[in-house]
């Protein structure tokens with residue numbers, strides 16, 4: 001029958017082994033995979049400024065990006081591809097809550113530079129290689145109108 | 147209660163109750179926004195409500211853990227806390243930092259990273275606060291010669307939880323790297339070190355409530371926390387499928403996270419087996435219901451519903467949808483909310499000397515909150531699955547889909563009302579207990595009896 005001390009060895013040993021593997025894999029990911037898959041060379045000052053705006057306004061509290069965030073508003077990873085820059089500019093600079101489909105976005109009324117920075121950020125995100133996310137729909141729905 | 151300093155736990159529990167009530171209010175604000183009554187939009191937009199809802203959750207759970215630790219550590223170490231005064235300082239500063247953070251969210255003062263919205267300057271205050279807490283716990287443990295496995299596992303969980311807060315404080319230019327480290331906090335907390343805290347509290351409660359031999363219980367505690375870390379550390383990979391990381395994680399994350407439910411299964415088997423085995427049953431039936439309930443609901447919410455979307459083939463479609471919200475609610479409720487409520491139910495009669503062991507209000511609180519939460523989970527689940535099919539498979543527009551699934555949020559609100567009724571009863575019962583008193587101290591000869 002299992003003794004308490006062998007149970008303790010199972011706990012400590014298992015933890016140390018998996019932890020070491022985890023750190024190794026993380027190192028590999030951050031030093032090789034991420035720079036390549038996210039095209040780190042394309043992270044311009046505008047992209048960084050856009051990321052600051054993204055964080056300081058907590059856009060993630062409503063939207064997801066790379067599938068992370070709130071589930072209240074559209075996933076934005078591919079939004080530039082889906083809507084185009086002009087549409088996004090209209091959303092971001094709107095002085096009244098943007099709500100064509102009923103739900104309200106905060107009316108940020110961003111100026112030209114802020115809008116460009118955010119678009120640069122969203123464009124950069126849209127070009128990252130996310131292992132196939134978001135998935136391509138199987139069917140092209142007729143309801144996809146607006 | 148055996149030591150005077152354990153009384154400080156009461157005030158942590160009282161703060162936890164207050165924050166829980168507020169959390170639910172913000173939950174309703176979001177629920178109503180989702181059915182089209184976003185009436186508070188100008189003052190509390192959805193992102194504010196969400197940040198407040200989830201942060202209050204984390205803070206009341208941590209407050210509950212701290213209270214539990216202040217109760218458990220003296221009893222396990224057989225030693226008064228080194229300083230009760232500092233424990234009050236810690237409580238008050240925690241409350242102040244919390245209130246400032248929550249207030250800031252209403253004025254666009256935050257960091258905008260899900261679950262880690264607390265802005266940097268306040269992060270430092272959190273760190274200081276937690277250091278003070280850990281200092282008190284560790285000093286008490288070191289002063290005593292008695293170090294039980296239960297108290298060590300609990301303390302280890304608390305120390306690691308504090309350490310893991312740090313990676314979440316670093317800023318990166320690359321969104322992928324940001325996300326990568328955000329999970330070191332969020333995932334390694336709930337599917338790693340918090341499970342140690344959960345295991346430690348569970349083990350303490352089972353020792354007290356079932357009367358089973360400590361050696362037997364603590365042996366299984368090691369097995370369970372062993373399973374937790376072996377699966378949970380590499381299981382972090384289930385968040386690294388689609389955020390700009392390599393494909394290795396699809397395999398590693400898939401396999402190891404699929405093993406994570408084993409730790410929760412272990413917990414159920416362990417709790418139920420100890421319950422069956424125990425001969426000297428404690429009269430506090432409510433605490434026992436909450437304790438066994440914790441193990442069962444955690445297994446369903448974290449283990450089964452986590453498994454449901456953890457394989458990469460499934461997660462590709464469910465990633466970042468209401469399916470995640472379904473799992474998040476039942477997992478947090480079962481594993482962490484319930485263990486705190488279980489502990490409070492156990493500790494209150496001992497702290498106050500009022501033995502409200504089997505009141506009908508207490509059992510209504512248990513059943514209404516649990517059934518209400520199961521209903522909420524079902525509502526989120528149905529909405530989530532519909533969303534996955536319509537949006538991700540059929541290619542319907544996000545907004546159109548949300549309008550289609552609105553009705554499930556009416557169900558959510560109804561179930562949430564039932565849930566909130568249960569919590570209200572729980573809080574009323576908490577108030578009925580009154581304040582802790584030294585009269586509730588057990589006198590030494592009675593120490594042999596189970597407490």
Ligand code: HEM
Pocket residue numbers: 067068069260261332336337384385403404406407444448449451452453454455456457461464465466467470473474477478481482
């Ligand atoms: C008590 C333990 C657990 C709690 C409190 C919990 C809670 C959560 C929460 C709140 C999220 C959303 C996080 C975010 O997007 O920032 C999440 C995501 C996730 N959880 Fe858990 N969880 C637990 C255990 C588990 C287990 C054991 C599994 C797997 C077997 C699992 C699988 C997942 C997966 C795959 C996601 C990502 C969902 C997505 O892609 O959107 N969880 N969990």
Ligand code: HEM
Pocket residue numbers: 069070071072169170171173174176177180196199200203470471474475478479483558559562563565566
């Ligand atoms: C009256 C009760 C409640 C209601 C109406 C409610 C509603 C909600 C809503 C609408 C969201 C946002 C989902 C989205 O982004 O669209 C949310 C998020 C969340 N709630 Fe609640 N909630 C309630 C109680 C609770 C309780 C008791 C817990 C914990 C035990 C909890 C834990 C969470 C978590 C962890 C999230 C984040 C989920 C994620 O990001 O995946 N909620 N809640």
Ligand SMILES: [Fe+2]
Pocket residue numbers: 333337381382384385
């Ligand atoms: Fe996870």
